[in-house]
Amino acid sequence: EAGVTQSPTHLIKTRGQQATLRCSPISGHTSVYWYQQALGLGLQFLLWYDEGEERNRGNFPPRFSGRQFPNYSSELNVNALELEDSALYLCASSLAVSSYEQYFGPGTRLTVT
Amino acid sequence: GQQLNQSPQSMFIQEGEDVSMNCTSSSIFNTWLWYKQDPGEGPVLLIALYKAGELTSNGRLTAQFGITRKDSFLNISASIPSDVGIYFCAGRTATGFQKLVFGTGTRLLVSP
Secondary structure: OOOOEEEEEEEEEOOOOOOEEEEEOOOOOOOEEEEOOOOOOOOOOOOOOEEEEEEEEEOOOOOOEEEEEEOOOOEEEEEOHHHHHHHEEEEEEEEEOOOOOOOOOOOOEEEEO | OOOEEEEEEEEEEEEEOOEEEEEOOOOOOEEEEEEEEEOOOOOOEEEEEOOOOEEEEOOOOEEEEEOOOOEEEEEOOOOOOOHOOOEEEEOOOOOOOOOOOEEEEEEEEOOO
C-alpha cells in the first residue's frame, strides 16, 4: 500500500512569491494535516482538512492556506513568502476523524531566498 | 506554538545498550504517539497510546502512557545502529481535536 506522497521534493522561491505544495493521502484516509518543521525545530501544526473542509488551523497567518479536493488530496498555499517560511513542510493523513494516528509523507523542503 | 518538553535532548550510546527518553507536559493528554524521523524524511509512527497507564511494545520499543496523563516514556532495548535518528513524542489534548502537539525531539546516536 502506497504511503503519503508529497510534491515537489524541493522548492526554491524568492521572497514575495507564492508557493504551492501538494499531498496525496494514503488510500482510504479522509483527513489531511499540514505541519511546518523549521530547521532544528519540532513540528508545528498548520492546518487540518477533512471531507473537503478546513477543520482547524494552527497559529499561522492567513497567507498560509489550503484546500482539500474530492479525492482527498490536498494543496498548501503560502502567499507573500518570507525568509522565515523556509522549512520542511510535512503532510500527514489519518483514516478518519476518529483516528488520531497520523502517517506522514516525506515532506517538501521549501527554501525562500 | 505549544510544544512538549522532551528529554534528553540528545544521547550518544554504544550498540547493545538500552535507551530511555521521556516527554512531559503541564496539560493533560488523551493520546500519546511516538515517532522516529530520519534526516530529510517524514516522521514514522512507532507506537500509539490511548489510556493512562497503558504499556505498549513494538519489537524492541516499549512506550508507556503516564498515569498522570501528563507524561509518556519510550524505551529502546538492545540498541542497534539503525536506531539512529530523532525521536519525537506527540500528544493530543481533550480539546485539541485532531491537532497533535509535538515534543522538541531526542536525537539518538548509536556507536557500533
